[in-house]
Amino acid sequence: MDELDKELLNEIQWTFPLVTRPFDAIAKKFNSTPEIIKDRLTQLKEIGVLRQLSAIFDTRKLGYTSSLVAMEIKDDKLEYVASQINRHPGVSHNYERDHQFNLWFTLAVPPGADLKQELEKFNVLEGIKKVRMLPTLQLFKIGVKLDMVDDKKHDVAPTEEKKEIKNIEFVPTEEDKNFIRELQKDMDIVDEPFENAAKNLQITEHELFAKMKHYEELGVMRRFAAILRHRQVGFTANGMIVWKVPESEISNVGAKLGAFPQVSHCYERPTYPDWPYNVFSMIHCKTHDEAYEMAKTIQEQINVNDYKILFSSREFKKTRVEYFVESSFTLEETIPVS
Numbered sequence: 001m002d003e004l005d006k007e008l009l010n011e012i013q014w015t016f017p018l019v020t021r022p023f024d025a026i027a028k029k030f031n032s033t034p035e036i037i038k039d040r041l042t043q044l045k046e047i048g049v050l051r052q053l054s055a056i057f058d059t060r061k062l063g064y065t066s067s068l069v070a071m072e073i074k075d076d077k078l079e080y081v082a083s084q085i086n087r088h089p090g091v092s093h094n095y096e097r098d099h100q101f102n103l104w105f106t107l108a109v110p111p112g113a114d115l116k117q118e119l120e121k122f123n124v125l126e127g128i129k130k131v132r133m134l135p136t137l138q139l140f141k142i143g144v145k146l147d148m149v150d151d152k153k154h155d156v157a158p159t160e161e162k163k164e165i166k167n168i169e170f171v172p173t174e175e176d177k178n179f180i181r182e183l184q185k186d187m188d189i190v191d192e193p194f195e196n197a198a199k200n201l202q203i204t205e206h207e208l209f210a211k212m213k214h215y216e217e218l219g220v221m222r223r224f225a226a227i228l229r230h231r232q233v234g235f236t237a238n239g240m241i242v243w244k245v246p247e248s249e250i251s252n253v254g255a256k257l258g259a260f261p262q263v264s265h266c267y268e269r270p271t272y273p274d275w276p277y278n279v280f281s282m283i284h285c286k287t288h289d290e291a292y293e294m295a296k297t298i299q300e301q302i303n304v305n306d307y308k309i310l311f312s313s314r315e316f317k318k319t320r321v322e323y324f325v326e327s328s329f330t331l332e333e334t335i336p337v338s
Helices: 003-014 022-029 034-046 075-086 115-124 174-183 195-201 205-218 247-258 288-302
Strands: 050-057 065-073 091-097 103-109 128-134 138-142 221-228 237-243 263-268 279-285 307-318
Touching (some): 003 022, 022 034, 034 050, 050 174, 050 205, 065 075, 065 115, 075 091, 075 307, 103 115, 174 195, 174 205, 205 221, 237 288, 247 288, 288 307
Antiparallel strands (some): 050 221, 065 128, 237 307
């Protein structure tokens, strides 16, 4: 990748023009041509750097229930259990991490489904020793943006302002579900990439863009943007920093963590006797040493001494949940969920 590739990837992670000919608009910004921009992005897709260009929706706003799940798996059964869990359409991320709890994944279920019952379907899998549900209790930040041009340009300090979202209940209609099904599809890199979606929805592109902006204002759509494959662009030290925060300080610490540009995700989650960490944050670095140094710098500013970094050592699955798409999942046999 050259500098133009990196600058392009930065641009479309942050924002993407919601206009009829978006690649013309991007080309103008970079003093280039639409053909060059399209060729570059097509090549970045082909080599596996650019994973997807689409709308990014808020799971909870759509009425879905989700949870992070930690499992302790016997070492010789880890790949088998991970591969079976990957079959579930509601599993979007699944990693091996360097801890006693060595398998971590996210599970989301549609409105009306029971998350715990769905999780218990995995209990028949041989090799599972412990299961811990870790749903979000407070969300402080979500949004991965990998700086491809200068990952050192931001000081490690809580400098970002939290984006305000209207606190309006959203109950999706059948029309909304149709919109979401279309907008979550990976965009074709062509001159007028929104044309097919508008045709399929039997509306004009102007109406499509208005609906997307409305969803963004409500917080239903977090943004329309590119998602990159972390490892392929050099961010191989993806660390989940877990913090043991006094209960009275959780909200303050979480808000401060969420203001660090280097933190992509930050949540409060429940604790267990064998898991005392209640605040989770994600950082994306190029080396483990860089991640340890960043975590120490963050720790000194939030004044929380008890923390660990769990690195993802293997990626078993990373995709998007497909919302409002009919699917089912079953296994046979059962261990109780704690």
